[in-house]
Each structure stands twice: as structure tokens, then as C-alpha cells.
Amino acid sequence: MMNSFPKALQIDNNTSWQQLLSHTINDPEQLIKLLELPHDYLQGAQTGDAEFSLKVPTPYLNKIKKGDINDPLLRQILPIEAEAQQIPGYVTDPLAEMSANHHEGLIHKYKGRVLIILTGACAINCRYCFRRHFPYQENKLGPKQWQQVLKYLNDDESISEVIFSGGDPLATSDNRLAQMITDLEKIPHLTRLRIHTRLPIVLPQRITPEFTSILENSRFDTVMVLHANHPNEIDNETGRITSQLKSANVTVLNQSVLLKGVNDCVETLKTLSEKLFHAGILPYYLFTLDPVQGAAHFNVDDKQAIQLFGELQTLLPGYLLPKLAREIPERPSKTLLHP
Numbered sequence: 001m002m003n004s005f006p007k008a009l010q011i012d013n014n015t016s017w018q019q020l021l022s023h024t025i026n027d028p029e030q031l032i033k034l035l036e037l038p039h040d041y042l043q044g045a046q047t048g049d050a051e052f053s054l055k056v057p058t059p060y061l062n063k064i065k066k067g068d069i070n071d072p073l074l075r076q077i078l079p080i081e082a083e084a085q086q087i088p089g090y091v092t093d094p095l096a097e098m099s100a101n102h103h104e105g106l107i108h109k110y111k112g113r114v115l116i117i118l119t120g121a122c123a124i125n126c127r128y129c130f131r132r133h134f135p136y137q138e139n140k141l142g143p144k145q146w147q148q149v150l151k152y153l154n155d156d157e158s159i160s161e162v163i164f165s166g167g168d169p170l171a172t173s174d175n176r177l178a179q180m181i182t183d184l185e186k187i188p189h190l191t192r193l194r195i196h197t198r199l200p201i202v203l204p205q206r207i208t209p210e211f212t213s214i215l216e217n218s219r220f221d222t223v224m225v226l227h228a229n230h231p232n233e234i235d236n237e238t239g240r241i242t243s244q245l246k247s248a249n250v251t252v253l254n255q256s257v258l259l260k261g262v263n264d265c266v267e268t269l270k271t272l273s274e275k276l277f278h279a280g281i282l283p284y285y286l287f288t289l290d291p292v293q294g295a296a297h298f299n300v301d302d303k304q305a306i307q308l309f310g311e312l313q314t315l316l317p318g319y320l321l322p323k324l325a326r327e328i329p330e331r332p333s334k335t336l337l338h339p
């Protein structure tokens with residue numbers, strides 16, 4: 001498969017995920033040229049980029065329609081001027097994660113499960129990301145911090161599930177992931193491993209036989225929660241990697257964020273659920289936007305979200321409906337927005 005962009009990485013069957021990860025598009029001018037967008041958008045893109053840098057991998061770029069400023073995938077990655085505006089209520093830590101950041105690299109919000117920030121790196125910078133201001137530098141998980149995390153997990157027998165998060169946990173190497181899983185497996189009360197990742201959607205080459213064999217050989221019940229927001233993000237590759245993961249006994253789910261101008265339309269949400277299911281993935285959550293500074297232009301208000309969801313409910317069987325929810329800081333679980 002060759003892409004048609006002159007200056008983006010040319011992809012063929014031998015292109016590794018590591019090459020793709022290290023050759024992302026980071027320059028607003030290059031993005032605008034490659035996608036043949038009006039030059040007028042450059043200044044706004046540079047302003048937004050200064051707030052949270054542009055980053056997009058070639059496989060995702062190839063799914064964006066050239067010349068279409070309203071492309072729903074483009075809206076998720078193109079920095080814009082509005083990101084620099086301060087809007088009341090939109091803050092740098094919208095989920096108050098700092099109060100649950102008990103150790104470097106560890107967040108413990110809910111009973112029974114703990115989240116580990118493996119890395120601050122992602123393959124893509126999503127403009128609405130609730131961790132766009134997260135202090136990754138203060139959460140580096142080196143060998144010393146990892147031992148502290150293991151001790152924390154060892155000492156609390158109520159914890160049964162570990163969630164690999166980030167950044168994107170799959171931006172890290174197979175060797176590191178394998179070693180971490182081996183260390184965690186030595187803690188007898190841990191039974192489940194959950195991996196939250198957008199990489200299989202934006203850079204499907206990441207799912208290799210070597211990676212899936214790590215999960216297949218683990219004693220953990222493993223769940224992978226993907227992150228796709230729009231049906232155009234799902235293609236045949238998604239189905240291929242899902243079958244690989246399922247052969248390794250991994251349960252594959254998807255969570256989305258409801259985003260103005262991207263998927264705030266009942267037909268789009270319906271098609272997303274149907275395409276996910278066709279690819280072997282169950283819709284899990286549809287989250288409303290977390291009020292993070294710089295992303296207010298993506299907000300869909302609760303009234304509209306509930307109305308959209310009500311319409312969706314009439315069009316899909318129950319097993320294709322994600323749960324419409326939001327995370328409210330300090331609450332003991334996610335809050336459902338529909339009956």
C-alpha cells in the first residue's frame with residue numbers, strides 16, 4: 001500500500017511501526033501543504049500548535065480527505081486559534097487527576113483498579129485530549145518509580161486490575177511491555193490487565209504477531225480499549241488487527257468522545273457502532289468532553305448529548321449502544337447520562 005503524499009513517509013509492507021512512530025507530521029505548514037488546505041489556516045494552526053503540538057502519523061493522515069477543512073478526522077488533529085482562548089470552566093486538570101496521582105506514574109481513582117502512566121508519548125495529538133496539560137515530566141516511570149508502583153500494588157490486595165495508560169502505552173517497546181507484565185504477574189491478587197490505546201486505530205502496524213504473543217502468553221484476562229471517534233477511522237486493517245487480538249484471547253472494546261463537528265450526528269454514531277461491530281469491536285463508552293483548557297470548541301452540551309443518544313437508542317440494538325457517560329472528579333465511578 002503506497003500513500004500519495006509527496007513528503008509524508010511512503011508506506012509499504014516492510015514499514016515498521018517504529019518507523020511510522022518516529023516519522024509523524026509535526027509541522028503545521030507541512031500538514032496544510034500535504035492536505036491542500038487553504039493557506040489562511042496556517043496562522044491559526046501555528047497558534048494552536050504552540051499550545052499543544054501537532055502530531056499525526058501517516059496512516060491516519062492518509063484517511064483525511066484532501067482540501068476538506070471540515071473533514072471529521074482533520075478536526076481532531078488540526079490545531080486552531082481557539083485553543084489559545086481561556087474559557088471559564090475549562091481547566092488544565094479537568095478530572096482532578098493530580099489528587100489521585102499517589103506515586104509517579106500511578107493514578108488510583110476507583111476501587112479495585114489502578115492506572116499506570118507508562119509514557120507521555122502518543123502517535124497522535126488529539127486536540128480534545130483531557131491530558132493535553134498533564135505533567136508527564138513529573139510522572140516518568142523509570143526503574144525506581146516502577147519498583148514503587150509494584151510495592152503499592154503488592155501492598156493493596158483490593159486491587160485486581162491494572163490499566164496501562166499514557167500518553168499511549170503502546171508507544172512503548174514490546175520488551176518493556178513484556179517485562180512490566182511479567183513483574184505484575186508475580187502479584188497474586190492481580191487478575192486483569194486493561195490497555196487503553198488509540199495506536200491500533202491511528203497506526204495499526206503496531207499490532208504485530210510479536211506483540212500479540214506477549215498478551216497471549218500472559219496469565220491475565222486482558223482487555224484492550226481502543227479509541228475511535230468516527231467511522232472513517234475504521235477500515236479493513238481494524239478488522240485484521242482485532243482478529244489477531246482475539247486469537248490472543250484479548251477482549252476488544254471501544255470508547256469514543258462526543259465531539260462537536262466530528263461525531264455529533266446520530267447517523268455518524270450509528271455507523272460508528274456498526275463498523276466497530278463489523279470489525280469485531282464492541283462499543284463501550286461514549287464520553288462527553290472533559291472540560292480541558294483549549295478544547296471548549298468541541299463541547300456538545302448535555303441536553304444535546306442526551307437527545308442524540310435517545311435517537312441512537314431507537315436505531316440500534318442494545319449491544320451496539322455505548323454507555324453515554326462523563327467522569328466527574330471525586331465520584332466513585334463514571335456518571336451515566338441516560339436512564
Ligand code: SF4
Pocket residue numbers: 121122123124125126129130131166167168198227
Ligand atoms: S492518543 Fe489518547 S492520550 Fe494521546 S493525545 Fe489522543 S486522546 Fe490524548
